[in-house]
Amino acid sequence: MRKINFKAGLNLIPTAIFALIFGLSFWFFGTDGAWVKLVSATTITKTWLFMNGLKYVLNVGFVTGWLWLLHTRRELSFGATIRIWLTVWLGGMLTLFVAVVLNDQLWSQDFYNMVFLMTRNTWPLLSGTILGSLMQPYVRRWPHDGRFWLALVPLLSLPILAGQDVFGFGAGLSLTAVLVYWLIASDAEETPRLTWRALLWTGIGLLSVLLFAWINTTRSGSLAQATRWLSVLSPLTVVPAAWLAQQLTRLQHKWHLPEPSVSLRLSLLVMLLAMSPGKFVGFTKALLTELFHADQVTGRSWYLPATFVAWLGVLLIAIVAVLIAKMTRVWRNTVNDDRPLDVALTQIATAPKQFLSYLWQQYQRPLMVGAILFATQVASSLLMNQDFKTVENLVNVNNNIFSSTIMTNFPQMLAGTLVLVMAYWVLLGLTNRYWFSLLLVSLSTLTFAVANLLKLADRNEPILPSDLAELKSLPALINMVGTGMFVAMIVVVVVLIGGLIYLDHRSQSAKQPWWQRLLKIAVGAAMIVSLGFLHHTGSMGANVLRTLGVEVNATSLKLYAQSNGPVLQFASQLDVTTMAKPAGYSEATMKKLMKKYQKRAKTINRTRDNQLKDLTVVFNLSESFSDPANIPGLKLNKDPIPTIRALKKETTAGSMLSFGYGGGTANMEYMTLTGMSLGNFDTTLRIPYTQLVTKQKVAPTIGSYFDYDSAIHPYRGGFYNRPAVYKKFDFNKFAYLGSKYTIYDQKRMGQSPYLSDATAYDNALHQINARKGGQFMNLISIQNHMPFDKDLYPDHDYTVSGTGFDASKKASIEHYTQGLAYTDAAVKQFKHEIDQIKKPIIWVFYGDHLAALFNTPNQVDLHATDYFVYANKYAREHGAVKKLTKKTTYVSPNDFPALAAAQGGAKVDPIMALLSDVQTKLPVQWDKVDNAQDDPTVGTRFITQTGQEETYDKLSRSQKRVFHDYQLLQYDITAGKQYALKLDKK
DSSP states (O other), rough: OOOOOOOHTHHHHHHHHHHHHHHHHHHSSSTTOOOOGOOOOOOOOOOHHHHHHHHHHHHHHHHHHHHHHHHOOOOOOHHHHHHHHHOOOOOHHHHHHHHHHOOOOOOOHHHHHHTTTTTOOOOOHHHHHHHHHHHHHHHHOOOTTHHHHHHHHHHHHHHHHTTTOOOOOOTTHHHHHHHHHHHHHHHHHTSSSOOOHHHHHHHHHHHHHHOOOOHHHTTOOOHHHHGGGGGGSHHHHHHHHHHHHHHHHHHHHHTTTTOOOHHHHHHHHHHHHTTTTHHHHHHHHHHHHHHHOOSSSOOTTTHHHHHHHHHHHHHHHHHHHHHHTTTSSHHHHHTTOOOOOOHHHHHHHOHHHHHHHHHHHHHHHHHHHHHHHHHHHHHHHTTSSSBBBBBTSSSSOOOBBHHHHIIHHHHHHHHHHHHHHHHHHHHHHHBHHEEEEHHHHHHHHHHHHHHHHHHHHSSSOOOOOOGGGGOOOOHHHHHHOOOOHHHHHHHHHHHHHHHHHHHHHHHOOOOHHHHHHHHHHHHOOOOOEEEEEEEETTTTTHHHHTTTTTTOSSHHHHHHHHHOOHHHHHTTTOOOOOOOOOTTTTHHHHHHHHHHHHHHHHHHHHOOOOOOOGGGEEEEEEEEEOOOGTTTTTTEEOSSOHHHHHHHHHHHEEEEEEEEESSHHHHHHHHHOOOOTTTTOOOOOOHHHHHGGGOOOOOOGGGGGOOOOHHHHHOOOOOOGHHHHHHHTTTTEEEEEEESOOOOSOOTTTTTTSSHHHHHHHHHHHHHHHOSEEEEEEEOTTTTTOOOOOOSTTTTOOOOSSSSSSSHHHHHHHHHHHHHHHHHHHHHHHHHHHSSSSSSSEEEEEEEEEETOOSOOHHHHHEEEEEEEEEHHHHHHTTTSSSSOOTTTEEEEGGGGHHHHHHBBOOOOOOEEEEEEHHHHEEEEEEOOOOOOTTTTOOOOOEETSSSSSEEEGGGGGHHHHHHHHHHHHHHHTTTTOOOHHHOOO
């Protein structure tokens, strides 16, 4: 066994000490440091002297550490630089991994900055260290004498005298600053030792700084010019630091301490310095908050303990990175490579084929794993398309699927490849068979993709976790795919299994050590298991995917499968908790509930004469509609919606609280149709259309009260899984572009790619007139959908001014406002038309969310859209109400079924009676902010009729009873046994 050189290990202790010195300097005197304000003053005080003295000592210690650690008695080779880069890269990736595991929210740029740390130069400290190691052999060959310092001192003094950072030294952490450290450290072996004279001149300089500071206080009242001489790369800092570094080197030689691997020493140093002030800041603050059991660590009391926590954490990561690096093939292949840079580059340039052949020989397996699994991920994603154009993409329509998949969706392809690699690691660790593991993952993924393709062709949706239950009904499954196709699939699977078994017998072992196999199984399994918790707060899998640039919430299952591949699409639907069970839920409880609201329905029905099914009810979702005048400070040159504004005064109207800003259409649609609130669901259930509805045994809506219900959407229908959702809702018809039903009178306004609201209303009139009796219609417009380009409406005549928006959004708001004016004109015409129709019509108009164009700190203002409920002339003459006033200033989308029934004077059943009480007796329920497994009231919040937020605790006792009844009903229908639906039929 190789002996451990403890003397060499002693040299690593100063590395950690110097890193701690840097950490203290950063936390105390860096940007937003705890004591940064104390080093600035207008008069010389004891505090100012102490703080600047401490800062100066820390700066000297920091530079001393750099110079001592960069100094080596031998020339660095090209291989040493590779090892430095490898360790720093591994350390950075480990740091990001730890941050993700600790639930830190990272951006994809954090990942790419670390992967391409040299080319992106995000951390100049790292780039400077690596470049300096390449320069070191050549710097050592320069002639060295005392003239070096004669040139260096003026060079370092120039930025201080000029008051400008002309060389880009920054705070001593820039690329040029690190290169200066390399110059001094490389020169230290040959330059005559700095004597007491140099220190004497340094002392004189420091006294001069004090004198200069005193003079400044009597003249300008500022001490900043004087303290610039105490900066990291001031001659007054560098000279004593160089002297101290020389003394440390002399002691090292005197005590015969062997010099450790410079690559190991520098890698550890760079890891500590580069990472400690980075991603661990937020984590350490959160950790200390938890330790102190405080709601929030205030002030800067956490800086000092955070320094030590971060330092210890990154020190551990740095040591692990070094250990892992030393076990890699790259390290082993370069440890004996003592060629300088010029020799290595010359050899590579003169014999490139041999170099590439060597790389292939050494790294062919990991390269093939990456290439084959990336190709598998791309191929499986391409199979999710049923055309060579991106027909499902709302913004980039008709793009080439190959360029979209490989280039536009490259982050998603990378993330999908990572998941496949994790599966490969698990298999490789278990079987120790390279080809068997690789091909099993690849072929299984492609087979799964083909199965998804078959379901897409049949049902226009990919495979979901709930589909696995269909395997129990094998005859029905065979009938669905066809006997011939099923037999062909069985044959293919049998052949593949046979081929893999044969390959397993023929292939050799992967020859992995036991610890490597266990590590791959552990890491791979942890990642795969975490995919089952993507929608839980702090999920490692979700953090990893988001860091790579993947959104875990699917707004359209088909589009998500096309963009991310079938594996990630399937994983995105695994983690769905519908709703926590309310206290006391049982069949007996639901019987009591239905009896209670049967009585309540009788009371309500005493003042109502109409039957809901005899009315024509139109729910009109107006895409992105909201009145810009509701944004505080925003001004328009004229009113774009005079008709709607007048309608809101004469009929039931107010503001609807959307659960989204700039998006969330399907969620608002779901709540309006079902009367169920997203504020009751678990926060892991983000989009009921894709995560819930198709899994329900029965999915009732307001349309269930009618003999005929339909939906009209003058755009593509596949978004948000609408075809499957409306089928589950038992709608009789869904008309959209590309469906078997015609979209009539197709018109566009200006240069808009979307059909106009006038088109939507023309089709609504066509449907209203197509039936004699009552019916329900869900009308979804598209005209005002983003993007709001500057050439959308070339003839627009609206100008915006004031506040409430960014200047860059001015043109977009003006074009958006022109769209609202077109909507207003279409509303005016539609109102005129339905007032001529001789049957009762109840029209519920609402904006689904604000366009993402505005800027105001009030969240209610950013989520309050306009709505009105209008009864046409014939309806008002036959029992309908003209204007409801009870709790209508603010409403929730789930209030519309009850409001429509009340406006139409329609009798209610027990379920609608409960929804009526929710609308009239409770404040407006808003989105949920927290969960508890056994209590659905946790995290619920409400908005009062004055626009103020309140929590569940603020509800009165009677309101809590109504809310509990509501949650019982919602749980029963969406996650329970649906007792209420069975009892309601009886």
